[in-house]
Amino acid sequence: MTVESAPERPVPPASYDGAIVSCDSLSRVFGEGEAAVRALDDVSVGFPAGRFTAIMGPSGSGKSTLMHLLAGLDRPTSGTVTLDGIELTSLEDRPLTELRRDRIGFVFQSFNLIPVLTAAENIELPISIAGRSPDREWVDKVIEIVGLGDRLTHRPSELSGGQQQRVAVARALASRPAVVFADEPTGNLDSKSGHDVLALLRRSVDEFGQTVVMVTHDPGAASVADRLLVLGDGRVVHEGEAGSTADVIDLMKSVGA
Numbered sequence: 021m022t023v024e025s026a027p028e029r030p031v032p033p034a035s036y037d038g039a040i041v042s043c044d045s046l047s048r049v050f051g052e053g054e055a056a057v058r059a060l061d062d063v064s065v066g067f068p069a070g071r072f073t074a075i076m077g078p079s080g081s082g083k084s085t086l087m088h089l090l091a092g093l094d095r096p097t098s099g100t101v102t103l104d105g106i107e108l109t110s111l112e113d114r115p116l117t118e119l120r121r122d123r124i125g126f127v128f129q130s131f132n133l134i135p136v137l138t139a140a141e142n143i144e145l146p147i148s149i150a151g152r153s154p155d156r157e158w159v160d161k162v163i164e165i166v167g168l169g170d171r172l173t174h175r176p177s178e179l180s181g182g183q184q185q186r187v188a189v190a191r192a193l194a195s196r197p198a199v200v201f202a203d204e205p206t207g208n209l210d211s212k213s214g215h216d217v218l219a220l221l222r223r224s225v226d227e228f229g230q231t232v233v234m235v236t237h238d239p240g241a242a243s244v245a246d247r248l249l250v251l252g253d254g255r256v257v258h259e260g261e262a263g264s265t266a267d268v269i270d271l272m273k274s275v276g277a
Contacts, residue, residue, distance in 0.1 A: 038066075038068045038069055039066030039067055039068055039069065040067060040068070040070075040103070040104060040198055040199055040231045041066070041067045041090055041101070041102065041104070041198070041199050041231070041233070042064075042065065042067065042101070042102050043063060043064060043065060043066075043086075043090060043099060043100065043101045043102075044064050044099055044100050044102075045062050045063075045064055045098065045099040045100070046060055046062070046063045046086070046089060046096050046098075046099035046100070046101065047060055047061055047062055047096060047097050047098045047099055047254075048060040048082075048085050048089060048094070048096050048097050049097045058254055059082050059085040059254055060082045060085050060086055060089065060096070060254045061082075061253070061254035061255050062255070063082075063086065063099075063251075063254070063255065063256055064099075065249065065256055067090075067199070067233055068231070068246075068247070069229075069231050070225065070229045070230070070231055071225065071231060071232075071246045071247060072221065072225045072231075072232045072234070072245040072246045072247070073232070073233050073245055073246065073247040073248070073249060074235075074236055074241065074242035074244075074245035074248050074249070074262060075087065075233065075235045075236070075248075075249045075250075075251065076235075076236060076237065076242055076248065076249070076250050076251070076268070076272065077250055077251035077257075080253075081251040081252050081253065081254070082251045082253075082254040082255075083235050083251050084203065084235055085254075086251065087201055087203060087233065087235050089101055090199075090201070090233065091120065091126070091199075091201045092108045092111075092116050092119060092120050092124070093120075095109060096109060103123065103124070103198060103199065104119075104123050104198035104199070106119060106123075118150075121146055121149060121150055121195075122150060122195065122197075123197050123198040123199070124197050124198065124200075124201060125191070125192030125193060125194075125195065125197040125199070125200040125201070126192055126200070126201055126202075126203075127185070127188050127189055127200065127201070127202040127203070127205045127217075127221075128188065128203050128204075128205070129204040129205065129207035129208055130208065131176070131181075131184045131187070131188050132188065133176040133184055133187060134176075135175060135176055135177060137175065137176075138172060138173050138174060138175055139168055139171050139172050139173070139174055139175075139176075139179065139187045140163075140172040140173065142176070142187050142188075142191055143162075143163065143168075143190045143191045143194050144159065144191075144194060145191065146191065146194070146195050147159075147194060150195075155196075158194070159194050162190050162193045162194055163190055165190075165220065165223065165224075165227075166186040166187075166189055166190045166220055167186065168183070168186055168187060168190060171183055180213070181208055181209050181210070181213060182209055182210070182212070182213025182214075182216060182217065185205060185206075185208075185209060185213065185217050186216070186217065186220065188205075189205075189217060189220050189221065189224075193224055193228070198231065199232075199233060200221070200224070200230055200231065200232045200233070201233050201234075202221060202232060202233070202235070203234075203235050204235060204236055204237070205217055205218075205221070205236075205241075206218060206236070206241055207237075214238075214241070218241055218244045219244075221234065221244070222244050232245075239269045239272065240265045240268075242262055242265075243262055243263065243264050243265040243267070243268050244262075245262045246261070246262060247259070247260070247262060248260060248261070248262040248263070248268065250271065250275055252275060252276070257275050258271060
């Protein structure tokens with residue numbers, strides 16, 4: 021089957037050639053004075069367009085904080101984030117909200133589907149909120165890829181966890197975002213459903229040219245990615261090819277994660 025390529029994107033900053041999202045000297049401090057916690061400490065990194073990057077690290081390492089800052093869900097204490105050629109940290113709330121809606125896809129551990137909407141309505145919700153008509157051919161292709169053709173009229177309560185997460189993946193892809201951020205997307209799934217969701221994310225990269233950035237604690241999930249970024253105490257302690265599950269396990273042991 022021939023799959024359309026992702027639309028062309030603005031050229032990212034030269035300092036991160038080929039990156040669709042990057043950050044420079046990014047820090048996030050929670051609290052003040054003696055109670056202050058530096059969750060992210062002067063991180064500079066770029067995420068290549070059209071590739072799958074996994075972010076790992078022990079609890080409290082800053083991996084979720086980094087994702088939230090990259091996705092514009094939180095604002096840094098210092099430093100900058102550039103996504104799809106736009107510097108996020110200088111945006112006011114409304115344009116930032118619009119950017120998240122139009123250029124970012126999200127897949128969360130808890131699915132975050134609207135209970136009263138059908139699968140089809142959940143998939144097209146971000147497009148509807150934007151006041152646009154869906155690209156019918158593209159959305160139908162995404163639905164076919166995730167295997168939901170016979171579940172479109174079902175509400176979330178009528179779907180298994182794996183099916184709900186497939187709806188979430190389809191929703192994330194439907195608007196052809198610059199980046200899909202996946203936060204522990206297999207955390208609430210059994211092993212088979214988790215494998216299926218990871219395969220969908222992998223396929224979106226290989227066939228759609230999608231960029232995926234995924235936070236995970238699972239070495240098996242990380243091995244599906246092209247690149248692995250490991251954080252420790254708010255700093256990047258490793259960046260390189262993901263490798264096999266055994267490679268990831270060995271790496272995490274070597275960095276003390």
